[in-house]
Amino acid sequence: MTKNIFITAKPGIGKTTLIREITLPYLERIGGFYTEEIREKNKRKGFVLKTFSGQEGIMALKGFRSEHKLNKYGIDMKVIEGIGVNSLLEAVEKKDIVVIDEIGTMECISQLFNESVVKCLNSEKRILATIRYNSQPFSDEIKKMSNTKTLVLTRENYPDIKTELQKWLGK
DSSP: OOSEEEEEOSTTSOHHHHHHHHHGGGTTTEEEEEEEEEEETTEEEEEEEEETTSOEEEEEEETOOOSOEETTEEEOHHIIIIIIHHHHHHHHHHOSEEEEEEEOTTGGGOHHHHHHHHHHHHSSSEEEEEEOSSOOHHHHHHHTSTTEEEEEOOTTTHHHHHHHHHHHHHO
């Protein structure tokens, strides 16, 4: 059985929606986090990081003053390195499956986040993660790890990948 599964796709295909749908029946066995868009008048304003244990924080926001920026977004490293990293480390200690949504450009600005992801991947725990579609050194490197499978999600194969992941989670 594959230990680590990465889901990748172009933006807007539904990676986070898929994560939320397939993890609901397994909440007692999983830990980690997922991200949701902050939208206002149908425009994306930022991102909220939410843990499966109920914590949340605004990870990035347009116009947010921060020394860490990506395009128009100011990134709150306290949310990534506090809430996000802590949820991963807690999941590795106490849960069967660690969910990381997402190993993306914003999150990978943090060296602590990257180190925590590698710790999770090297653990005995199964990892389900979404990962950036485009090439980036860190994400490209971890996609090559042994016992890791990367699934490219499209609108057409969404039902098939959902079924495959439900079977994987149920084991």
